Every structure is written in structure tokens, then in C-alpha cells.
Amino acid sequence: MKLIQEHSDVAAYLVADEAVDHDHPLVQETADALWAATGDAYSYAKVAFEFVRDTIPHTADSGDDRVSWRASDVLATRNGICYAKSHALTALLRAQGIPAGLCYQLLGDDDGSNLAVHGLVALRLPGRDDWSRVDARGNKPGVDAQFTLDHEQLAFPVRPELGEVDYPELYAAPHPATLKVLQESVDRPQLWRNLPTGL
Template sequence: MLSLIQKDDLNAYLKPSEVVDYNNPEIQLKAWELAQGLEQIEMAKSIYHFVRDEIHHSLDIESDIVTCRASDVLKEGQGICFAKSNLLAAFLRFMDIPTGFCYQTLTHEDGFVLHGLNAVYLDGGWFRLDARGNRADVDAQFSMGKASLAFYPLEEGEKDYPYIFSQPDKGILSILMLSKSLEEVMKILPSVLNW
């Protein structure tokens, strides 16, 4: 089991930002709807399942739309892993659950690419959640015990970064905000985390 390292003060994992824009009324409305009547852990589980299952991974549906800001991911109903992690963070932070950002380097086609997921602070500890979206070869689940992620770095050159960041990687955000197509994004995504 990976030992997770909190990089910032716990309060930093609750703040909104340009892309974790939980001040948006649509984010707030959906978060309240998903959390209604639930205790904190069940609320987090409900929100996670919504982002994992109801927000499509853009590559899985062969879309070329690029989203980044949480409110845009919700509006479009899709995003790649980094965008979906922004949405999950926005929902959970709005519901006062500290949420951070984690990364992996994974094999992709003929090289490597970064993958983004979240870490959530519940019941006195951090655990990782990957809301990328399941498919035939991916079975990520909500788990506060042993991590149940979309991917596990197993091949040579792959890496699991143990750090929990309060904000998404600026380089990734810049790529998502400036790219005109998903094809362009995939061509220029970095393969390692520069921190």
C-alpha cells in the first residue's frame, strides 16, 4: 500500500479555485442533490459514483471536446481523468470534505503519460479514489481500505507518486485550457510529474 504524503495544510484541500469552481450554482445544486440525507462517507460515495459513472471519459466516447473547469465538466458531461478529478474535488470540497490531487505515470501507446486521480480525507485518514470511469478493463471502486484504482503502475517506467497536492498540476491545467482538441491534448501531455 502506497504511503500518501500530504503536501499542504489540510485547509488548503477545501478551497475553491479557478478550476475547482464550487462557487458555481450548478455544482452546488448537484452536490446537494447527490448528498441529500446522507452521512459524510455515504455522501462521498454517492458523489464519487456520479462522477465515475455519469460523467463520461472523453476518450471512451471518442469525443474531441476538451474540458477542465469543474463546472464545464458537469455541463458537458465529460472530461479526461484530470478534468473529472477537478469535478470530484469541487463536489467534495463544497460538502466540506478535504480533497486533493494525485498522479501516476502509466504506459500509453508507445510511451508514457500522466494520469490524474484524487485523494480524499475521511474518517481521520487519506485514501485515493479514481473517478476515471470503468470499462471492460477498468474496475475502480470506492474503497477506504485497500485502494481500488483504475490503474496500477506495474510495468517498467511506470510510477505511483505518493504526494497529495491541494491544487492540480499547473502544466496540465495549461494544456487543458489552451488546447483546441483532445487529440492536441494527448499529443502534448507530459509523461512525468514536474513538481
């Protein structure tokens, strides 16, 4: 899918903000440790993706009721939903100078009910003109997201016949609808009740 950059200047996808806080010491330390184990942008991006996917459980899988939204908090508490995990991966990528942004899908149950926005990350490695989407949600039976640049292997393929949508916009900062629900939910049950049903 061709992504539409919210900002024409790629530098916008390297900026730190309150959610993608890659200027935080914990994010920097984590990024430096992962970089030391890899040493080039491609290897680092893959290891950072796998780190967020595999070592930070999605709260729907773990049952953790805490709600984190800052990248640094996601890394500290080792918990988060897709939006929060996307903030963490975006921060880790930007911490090592790899442009990364946030993008979204609208997904539902198998009968098309309970539509809700799902968060992804897109990155652009040095020497590449195109953005590649990856999904660090976390794998489980029936979900096998992988770090692939030549073709997408996301957690959930979109089913347009059920009203699901791939949003083409690539955001430099979290979409206000997703950030608001993270910030205003005191626990995961409240978060689940208030997930945005569109952008």
C-alpha cells in the same frame, strides 16, 4: 501508499480555485442534490465518486473532442479526461466540507511506451487520519475502479518494471503541467499529443 501533503494545513484541501470551482452554482446544486440523497459524509463521498465515474464519460471512451477543465464545465458538458473528472470530483467533495486533493500516476502502454500522467483524487473523511485515493476515470472492460477506503481499487495498478510511477504528492490545486495542457488544447486530438510525460 502514504501520500505527502503539499500543505500541512488540511484547510488547503477545501479551497475553491479556478479549476476546482465548487463555489459555482452548478457544482453547489449538484452537491446538494447528491447530499440530499445520502445524508452522511461516507455515503455522500461514495455517491459523488460514482456520479463522476459513471455519468461523465471519459472522452477517450466517448470520442467527445471537447476539452473541459473547470469542475463546473465538466458537470455542464458531461465530458472530460481523467484530470478534468478529478477536478469535478474534488469540487463535489469540497462543496460538502470533505477535504480532497489531486494526485497523479505515470502510466504507459503494455510495453512501457507512451508514458503519460494520469489524474486521481484523494479524500479524507471525518474521523480518519489517512487519505484514500480513488479513480473516477470511468470503468470499461478491463477497468474496474471502486470506492474503497480500506484498500485501493484504482483503474490502473502501477507497473514499476515498465517505468510507471505512483507520485506520492497530494496537491491542493491541479498540477501546473496538467492544467496547462487542458487550458491550451483546442480539442482532444491536440490534448492527446501534448499530455505531460512526467511531473
